[in-house]
Amino acid sequence: MSLQETFGTDQPVALVTGSGSPRVGRVIAEELSRRGCHVALHANTSGDEANAAAASWQRRFGREAIVLIGSLEDDDVCDSLIDQAHSHFGRLDILVNSAAIWSPTSLDKITGDEVRRYFQINSVAALLCARAAGRIMTQQDRGGAIVNIGDWATVRPYADHAAYFPSKGAIEAMTRSLAVELGSRHSGVRVNCVQPGPVLLGDDVSEETISQLVHSTLAKRIGTPEDVAAAVAFLCENTFVTGVCLPVDGGRGIFAPDGLQVGRNTG
Template identity: 65%
Template sequence: MSLLKTVFDCDAPVALITGSGAPRVGREIAIELARNGCRIALHANTSADAARQAADELTQRYRCDAIVTQGALEDDGVPPRLVDETVTAFGRLDILVNSAAIWSPTPIGQVTAAEMRRYFEINTVAAFLCGRAAADVMTDQTTGGSIVNLGDWATVRPYLDHAAYFPSKGAIDVMTRSLAVEFASRNAAIRVNCVKPGPVLLADEVPDQQRLKLCASTLTGGIGTAGHVAHAVRFLCENTFINGVCLPVDGGRSIYSPDGLQIGENTG
């Protein structure tokens, strides 16, 4: 029996994954949870057709029930609606993964106040609203539930041209800890954690030189996969004694400085 089935005392736990329509990290998380016996609620905004195709594939491959929810997360009414549609379809909600996010390189001088607000609305506020709506359901479930937010390893070492993106993702760490405290006060079986991916799913057009540089920037000497992130999400859903944790899944990149001085190196 899948450990998730044991944790949630259910033959087919229910998972809602935002931002899972397009074939990126969210989709891989949905596949990982379906493979381990979950019923799946995919979410998409502009990738609804791709999400419907993915739902069909999950049903055929893993014999699981799957639905598609749709909506723009900057609309405050969408997050609770996604939860409502999931519970209406399946009767419960055991796992919420806040995977949806936007990012685009923009020089800081070109970042507008409206763009800054949009980053926070989608990357931060929507995760908060989805989490709160999910917790309202999980509070009444004996087995509670697991909420996993996706942050970003590079909030500790931001890079250029993402001055709107990183503040919105940096808030995820604090929000994760705060919601863990809030929701556990309602039901001690509700857990809120965070996964902070490193370099995964590089675009095909990334030059080989840059790819090699990224490989050299991790302790593992390689680039991660969406599967590494998905496995970490499942682990946090399975482990009932982990709460309020922000887990880097980055091959050690957040602690590694390959170009830095080594201990004992002569600097004279």
């Protein structure tokens, strides 16, 4: 089923937070534009990059793309982003909460203010944006779809990210809670989560590390932002999936490399 069929319009509308800079959120927004959505990109400090992307997509895909600016550290911005997108397009069918911050920090150096900032941007803002979008979607005949971007590694966290992982772990419970809250008000409103694995590695990642990451997946490759974008589109299109946290990690979350698996003792 296409997005047009799902939402009962030739011109569905999507808002993707954290889609200004050339990372996963940008690729998600581009994929939704390619699939026929009008798109609202959200940026904080990367407005120029977002505007260039919006202009390019309008030429390539024939759909409108606008750019909304604001820091998700401010609660009021969450409502404002949703209101601006809805006011401009007259509807809102998809919200993707992709904005996030992360930076390696030793546990000994983390401050309370830093922890609170991680939760504000990675968790609280996502919930507030979803709540604002839900107010609109519950009034639309076909409802709407909200997709939160989590992280597969919340179940296997690694060192020096002790503020980041708790803030991302909250996304899973939040997704289920919002699915119940909004789905109870309108059966056409669905809330899901995508948990990316190793995708879009930094330029400073060594060949040795890349090889280790490849070896740690069943797919035997590094993922791409396009893999994540395709999963987001699927969750937007499928009207019988809600409250799900979908790992897009090449099987890394379930795989024990080199046969390091627990089995019965046959000795």
